[in-house]
Amino acid sequence: MEPGDIIQMVKDSGLRGRGGAGFPTGMKWGFLPPDDGGPRYLVVNADESEPGTCKDIPTMLSAPQILVEGVAITSYAIGCNHAFIYVRGEVTHVYRRLLQAVREAYEAGHLGKNIHGSGFDLDVTVHAGAGAYICGEETALLDSLEGRRGQPRLKPPFPAVAGLYARPTVVNNVESVSSVPAIIDRGVEWFTAMGTERSKGMGIFSLSGHVNRPGQYEAPLGITLREPDRHGRRHA
Ligand SMILES: Cc1cc2nc3c(=O)[nH]c(=O)nc-3n(C[C@H](O)[C@H](O)[C@H](O)COP(=O)(O)O)c2cc1C
Known part of the structure; x- marks a missing residue:
């Protein structure tokens, strides 16, 4: 599939972001400006810390491979060669599990250079945040990922235009990204049913x-x- 076909499929699926605001995922991907030859990033928001919220952490514990697969497909769709998963530092067991899943994906050739002979390169970095509720807000998360104290940025510019390192960036929740492989595998009709x-x-x-x-x-x-x-x- 071509990257544009994947974006269209996710748009047609009606998938909305699972991070809270419910923004349509395919539309968000479509907001990235045209390729200018420089880097663009996918950042997965795995900071989950809303009191009583407990959905991303169990997913990453039980099936981190689904998230890694979702990261690979999403990165391919938006033309990203370096994706980040920002996870809360306190959940050391989840951090370790993600590191292991990413390592295994490299070993199996699902990540790295020229993935399965496709010509597509992707590196994935798992980053452990220090743990602050505000770092779940996407622009505070980006500041934290850049090594600064996590504080929300003024918008605009939105991350799609100037996100991580001031480059076009998609920030998506763990569950949003983890939904993508099943949509591609089983189809839009299955999902929209x-x-x-x-x-x-x-x-x-x-x-x-x-x-x-x-x-x-x-x-x-x-x-x-x-x-x-x-x-x-x-x-x-
Ligand atoms: C104070 C605050 C905390 C947030 N915490 C999280 C979080 O832990 N995980 C998350 O995915 N989104 C969180 N969000 C929403 C993100 O800013 C962003 O909308 C979301 O990651 C986008 O992903 P989605 O489009 O896939 O839903 C938070 C927002 C605010 C204002």
Whole structure:
């Protein structure tokens, strides 16, 4: 597939960012200015620290390979040769797991120079942040990644125009990027068959507190607590 076809597919899928604001992912990728020969970056926001939020960390613990695959596909689509995953430093076990997954991907030839003879190069850096809630805000995260104290930048310019090292940058949440491989593999129709009219696909829901079966559940967006799962069980 050509990079533009992947961007179009993600636009058609209706995937919206899972980092909070729900911005359409394919549209965000399409905002990058045309290639000027200089670097452009993908930065994965893995800073998850909202109280009660616990979706990206379990994903990265159980299946970091999906995120790495999503990073490779997204980078190819937007023309990025160096991607970063910014993870909270406190979650050392997740950091180690990501490092291992990235190492394995290099060894298998899924990352590095001329990936599987495609002519596409990609390096992935896993960066451990020092741990500050504000560093989850995308421009504070970029300052932190550049080695400064993480404080939000004034916008505009938006990261798409002047992000990491003042170069065009896409910042996407872990779950957003991890949704991409399945969309490419199973297709737009599969993805759009789930969800609501304005928000397609599935999401990861954390159930905690006074519920019968606390845990992490992946389910179509728009599902209610009253709806039983495919085993006929209710979770609340
Ligand atoms: C105070 C604050 C904290 C945030 N924390 C996170 C976070 O931990 N993870 C995240 O993905 N987005 C967080 N965001 C949203 C990001 O700024 C950004 O919108 C998001 O990473 C974009 O990814 P998406 O388009 O894939 O959703 C935060 C925003 C604010 C204002």
